Amino acid sequence: MTEPVITLRGVRAELGSRPVLRGIDLTVHRGEVVALLGANGSGKSTAVRSIIGQVPVLSGEIELFGTPRRRFRDWARVGYVPQRTTAAGGVPATVGEVVASGRLARTRFGLFRSADRAAVRRALEQVGMADRVKDPVDALSGGQHQRVLIARALAAAPELLIMDEPMAGVDLASQEVLAETLRSQVADGATVLLVLHELGPLEPLIDRAVVLRDGCVVHDGPPPKAVGQHALPGHDHVHPHAPAGAEPIRTGLLS
Numbered sequence: 001m002t003e004p005v006i007t008l009r010g011v012r013a014e015l016g017s018r019p020v021l022r023g024i025d026l027t028v029h030r031g032e033v034v035a036l037l038g039a040n041g042s043g044k045s046t047a048v049r050s051i052i053g054q055v056p057v058l059s060g061e062i063e064l065f066g067t068p069r070r071r072f073r074d075w076a077r078v079g080y081v082p083q084r085t086t087a088a089g090g091v092p093a094t095v096g097e098v099v100a101s102g103r104l105a106r107t108r109f110g111l112f113r114s115a116d117r118a119a120v121r122r123a124l125e126q127v128g129m130a131d132r133v134k135d136p137v138d139a140l141s142g143g144q145h146q147r148v149l150i151a152r153a154l155a156a157a158p159e160l161l162i163m164d165e166p167m168a169g170v171d172l173a174s175q176e177v178l179a180e181t182l183r184s185q186v187a188d189g190a191t192v193l194l195v196l197h198e199l200g201p202l203e204p205l206i207d208r209a210v211v212l213r214d215g216c217v218v219h220d221g222p223p224p225k226a227v228g229q230h231a232l233p234g235h236d237h238v239h240p241h242a243p244a245g246a247e248p249i250r251t252g253l254l255s
């Protein structure tokens, strides 16, 4: 096996004094594409947020690129795409500005040189949004907004991509663009940890699946087949932030 890029050992975390992660062990090696699966509320988002330091850890260890997370400083190596809750939420920024913000960690003192501008342009081209660079993100559809968030993560040319439900609420055309973007990242050697509710169009890319239930790992191995438990009735995905009575989000090809 190659070197570990993400290591979690016995990670426990609480939210509002409720145990949400109850001793998670997870290793992602260089070049691997790992899907983090599980029902609503099983702790998937909390697990990835603990990795990037947004959720305090009660006990256990987290390492990034072999360095304890507390001492890890090289955040330009990590691209994070958070779970998208609303289309744009009144962000008064253009597509170009949002994507350029993802490049800041690679600039010297925040000054954009031609290599930085080229990286921003390349990221926009990868997700098919180069012609929208001047548009306000408010004007975009959900799928286009997600493409912009992914371009923002790609702008720093990260070695590790962590994405929380990148396909949720994304139209089919954007899903295909995102799957293709991810494919080229993986071909270039990126390491990827994806929170997913179902494998969907990303299935061919996934090397390994880790399934959480009630804050514990209940499976770590080959991805479940497309007709597995996540595609069965009763496993529809209701977004926790959606209004009460909202329809489950159908992320696409399997449902």
Ligand SMILES: Nc1ncnc2c1ncn2[C@@H]1O[C@H](COP(=O)(O)OP(=O)(O)OP(=O)(O)O)[C@@H](O)[C@H]1O
Pocket: 015, 016, 018, 020, 038, 039, 040, 041, 042, 043, 044, 045, 046, 047, 238, 239, 240
């Ligand atoms: N800020 C918070 N305060 C208290 N409880 C929280 C908070 N955020 C999440 N939780 C709870 O923690 C549990 C795990 O949430 P988490 O978002 O990690 O699950 P998930 O597997 O990602 O689910 P989903 O697929 O619905 O996003 C849930 O029961 C959720 O209600």
